[in-house]
Amino acid sequence: MTWESTVLLRTPEGVKALDSAMEVAGSDPLAAASALRARGLSPELASAALTQVELRRRAVAKFGADAASMFFTRAGLEQATRAVVAERRARRLAAAGVRTLADLGCGLGSDALAAARFGISVYAVEADPETAAMAAANAEALGLDVRVECADAMSVPVERYDAVFADPARRKAGRGRVFDPKSYSPPWDFIASLPDRVPRTVLKLAPGIDHDLLPPGAEGEWTSVDGDLVEAAFWCGPLAEVPRRAVLVREQTSELTGTGTEKAPVGPVGAFLYDPDPAVVRSHLVAELAERLGARLGDPEIAYLYTDEPVETGFARRLEVTDVLPFSLKRLRALLRERGIGRLEIRKRGSALEPEQLRKDLRLSGPHGASLVLTRVAGAPTALLCREI
Ligand SMILES: C[S@@+](CC[C@H](N)C(=O)[O-])C[C@H]1O[C@@H](n2cnc3c(N)ncnc32)[C@H](O)[C@@H]1O
Structure with missing residues (x-):
């Protein structure tokens, strides 16, 4: 999908196209496209609407009912934080007194939207124009106060904000490599320097991240959803509460905390x-x-x-x-x-x-x-x- 077609989908004609796509979706994709063409839609709009309807359907698992009014790219949806995880993070930021937040590389905006829901004023930057347009559309669709700009995260004067959040994009690292700084965008050196510039920094990272990369005094938090490990987050500076935390999101969320350095006793196999x-x-x-x-x-x-x-x-x-x-x-x-x-x-x-x-x-x-x-x-x-x- 192109940036232009994202814009198109938000026009009155685009909204109608999405409604029609909802009606015909689920049948054979070629038949669905022909049905939309028969209703007078241009090939570009028909294809954009059908793609969006399909992505919204898949996004329900991450975004629940909000998915129906949001806009997605395939890659953006894959990388987006699940709403339930973003919400926990936002609640914790708000409870820590964060009122303004810079989200560096906001993607489709899952984390930014969750923070805004907790009353935090969010400045979200995204380098990819299409993704940035969708993040802005998502904030508008959900009526949330997020200022989205298409810009390079590295140009943001982060010191102006109470806190900074970064969820860098990661290309797949080579086989067997858990951490490859070169695979991060924005680059790892920039990400790792953020806690020195803004003490209240939160970094969302791949769950395989090495504990040695935790900044001194930071909290390392690992989250699973229904038993699937989904992310690590480093809570830096005054945001750190404990050395290590495990968060298990199921019907009810449970947490385990500790030092991460204790050794369990060893003994025989039990029943x-x-x-x-x-x-x-x-x-x-x-x-x-x-x-x-x-x-x-x-x-x-x-x-x-x-x-x-x-x-x-x-x-x-x-x-x-x-x-x-x-x-x-x-x-x-x-x-x-x-x-x-x-x-x-x-x-x-x-x-x-x-x-x-x-x-x-x-x-x-x-x-x-x-x-x-x-x-x-x-x-x-x-x-x-x-x-x-
Ligand atoms: C993992 S995604 C963020 C997902 C987001 N937290 C969410 O839940 O929707 C990372 C995003 O950072 C963007 N990005 C990568 N390098 C960037 C840079 N230098 N400046 C701004 N955005 C960047 C990518 O285009 C991508 O959309």
């Missing part, structure tokens, strides 16, 4: 295994979770926890361990056959085995289901057979 949420693992708060659960690790390097009695927790998935065996394909196959296990959920941590290949090699058959955990216990490759949940 119950806990697979911590990825936000807990990435924020290095497994020891804090172990303490809450009265649990131990089976291996100092592997983030599975064990207890002898079941403990309720929303911070980990719990499995009941029925069998513990040193890993051997032959022994495992025999055990599964003896138990009549034909359905197997396989999870692993600290094992190089390929679950799908293993599943084939196990030649499963039988009426029952189970979970298999491939891991190491005290350094030794181990298979844990668990009751299916």
